[in-house]
Amino acid sequence: MRLPVEGVLKAFTIVSMAAPGIPVPFAAGVIDLGGTSAPGNVINTEPDPRHIQVGMKVRLATFSLGEDSAGTEAIGFGFEPVP
Amino acid sequence: MSEDLWILGIHMTKFGKHPERDLVDLAAEAARGALADGGVQMHQMGLMAAGCLMMANAGVGQQLQKQIGQTGIPVYNVANACATGATALRVAAMAIKSGEVDYAMAVGVEKLAGAGLLGGGGRPKTDDDTWQRRGRYGAVAPLDGRVGTETMPGVFAQIGMEYGYRHGGTSFELFARISEKNHAHSTLNPLAAYQKRFTLDQIMNDVMIAYPNTRPMCSANCDGAAAAILVNGSTLKTLSAEQRRRAVRVSASVLTTDPWEEACQVLPDVNTLTRNAAIRAYEDAGIGPADLDLVELHDCFATAELVHYDNLMLCEEGGAVDLFESGATSRDGSMPVNVSGGLESKGHPIAATGIANVWEVATHLRGEAGDRQIEGARVGLAHVIGLGSACGVHILERSAA
Numbered sequence: 001m002r003l004p005v006e007g008v009l010k011a012f013t014i015v016s017m018a019a020p021g022i023p024v025p026f027a028a029g030v031i032d033l034g035g036t037s038a039p040g041n042v043i044n045t046e047p048d049p050r051h052i053q054v055g056m057k058v059r060l061a062t063f064s065l066g067e068d069s070a071g072t073e074a075i076g077f078g079f080e081p082v083p
Numbered sequence: 084m085s086e087d088l089w090i091l092g093i094h095m096t097k098f099g100k101h102p103e104r105d106l107v108d109l110a111a112e113a114a115r116g117a118l119a120d121g122g123v124q125m126h127q128m129g130l131m132a133a134g135c136l137m138m139a140n141a142g143v144g145q146q147l148q149k150q151i152g153q154t155g156i157p158v159y160n161v162a163n164a165c166a167t168g169a170t171a172l173r174v175a176a177m178a179i180k181s182g183e184v185d186y187a188m189a190v191g192v193e194k195l196a197g198a199g200l201l202g203g204g205g206r207p208k209t210d211d212d213t214w215q216r217r218g219r220y221g222a223v224a225p226l227d228g229r230v231g232t233e234t235m236p237g238v239f240a241q242i243g244m245e246y247g248y249r250h251g252g253t254s255f256e257l258f259a260r261i262s263e264k265n266h267a268h269s270t271l272n273p274l275a276a277y278q279k280r281f282t283l284d285q286i287m288n289d290v291m292i293a294y295p296n297t298r299p300m301c302s303a304n305c306d307g308a309a310a311a312i313l314v315n316g317s318t319l320k321t322l323s324a325e326q327r328r329r330a331v332r333v334s335a336s337v338l339t340t341d342p343w344e345e346a347c348q349v350l351p352d353v354n355t356l357t358r359n360a361a362i363r364a365y366e367d368a369g370i371g372p373a374d375l376d377l378v379e380l381h382d383c384f385a386t387a388e389l390v391h392y393d394n395l396m397l398c399e400e401g402g403a404v405d406l407f408e409s410g411a412t413s414r415d416g417s418m419p420v421n422v423s424g425g426l427e428s429k430g431h432p433i434a435a436t437g438i439a440n441v442w443e444v445a446t447h448l449r450g451e452a453g454d455r456q457i458e459g460a461r462v463g464l465a466h467v468i469g470l471g472s473a474c475g476v477h478i479l480e481r482s483a484a
Binding site: 010011013016017018023024028029036038039040041055065068069070072076077 | 200203212213214223224227228229230231232234236237240241242244245247248249255290291292293294295296346347349350
């Protein structure tokens with residue numbers, strides 16, 4: 001199933017407390033991608049309710065999850081605000 | 084024809100910290116309390132259903148029998164997320180309704196004091212330090228914190244926020260006021276883990292767990308147990324006038340899971356199965372939401388309480404904010420919700436919760452709720468939901484005897 005890369009943030013939370021090893025705070029959200037809901041972090045903006053609101057337009061963006069010992073970089077995805 | 088279903092005896096322990104007492108001690112107090120409350124004895128029970136989520140493989144039912152009476156009856160140890168207690172009750176209910184047994188015991192027990200954050204898997208160290216695709220989704224790393232959140236406060240925060248997106252009217256302050264209500268209710272409940280009244284400022288400025296849920300807006304992990312004795316209608320008729328007067332009719336006992344929908348199979352949907360359970364329960368009981376005198380619903384987080392006003396049809400679709408703003412869900416309102424203090428202050432020892440909320444409703448219907456009694460309560464509803472998902476709804480009615 002192909003999903004659009006741009007959608008609407010229909011829910012979010014700013015996680016301030018998480019399991020050990022997970023950097024906080026971060027913004028997690030549920031994005032409506034053309035009628036299909038997908039989970040993802042809201043990235044490339046401050047994890048703060050002043051910068052994130054439900055109903056805002058967001059688009060797919062990638063970020064580095066880091067390199068392993070063999071030098072392979074893993075790429076994660078999130079959603080950033082559409083300016 | 085299936086049998087009428089009644090609660091003959093029911094008991095909950097004080098919720099809170101019980102460092103000196105283990106699971107069996109707590110379950111035994113609840114079970115013996117329920118037997119005594121119903122005026123019956125262990126040897127009369129035809130079946131036991133025992134719930135304990137965190138020790139689901141421990142055979143808690145058999146351990147409990149060794150403490151309170153090994154009569155050789157079948158034990159069903161059940162685990163069904165936060166609906167575990169309601170599931171135990173439902174198993175006992177099915178045994179009665181089938182006509183197989185006259186009396187059945189349901190018990191739920193949990194030791195959770197100090198358990199901390201639930202739901203997130205964390206990031207365990209792996210044997211190798213190279214990215215490898217693993218598991219069902221072929222992910223190279225755990226998803227929690229990388230593709231959204233898996234911890235309960237965040238998951239349920241999103242559920243409340245999504246309601247606001249669809250219907251408007253929500254805010255951090257609104258969710259905090261729901262918590263303020265439940266904490267105020269708890270001050271009248273001596274069995275609540277916390278009986279502390281919070282001001283709105285205190286709630287909003289407490290430790291943020293997952294916006295908009297601060298710590299007092301989250302259910303309290305604690306220890307506790309609850310048990311109920313169910314009986315069929317024809318057996319009840321043979322019992323004393325006092326037993327018949329105090330018996331509480333179970334006019335609906337419903338358990339649902341997610342129906343198939345063309346939707347994401349990863350994100351939880353707490354709404355559809357709750358609404359389905361409520362519709363079925365109202366049908367079975369032959370009543371509507373307007374007939375309810377009180378409701379105990381699954382406020383695992385303040386953000387969850389709001390959506391369940393709507394899912395349980397306590398308001399028009401989309402009208403949950405208006406219902407709360409009207410004051411209806413306060414204990415002096417027309418549709419009191421969580422007069423026990425709810426999971427946020429009474430506490431949430433997971434497997435006990437789905438029987439303890441039935442205890443709360445039954446206690447009001449019997450007119451035995453003391454300072455927090457809802458006067459003249461005749462009909463009430465108890466609701467729990469566990470992610471995965473499972474939803475239990477019970478509708479109870481005061482005895483006419």
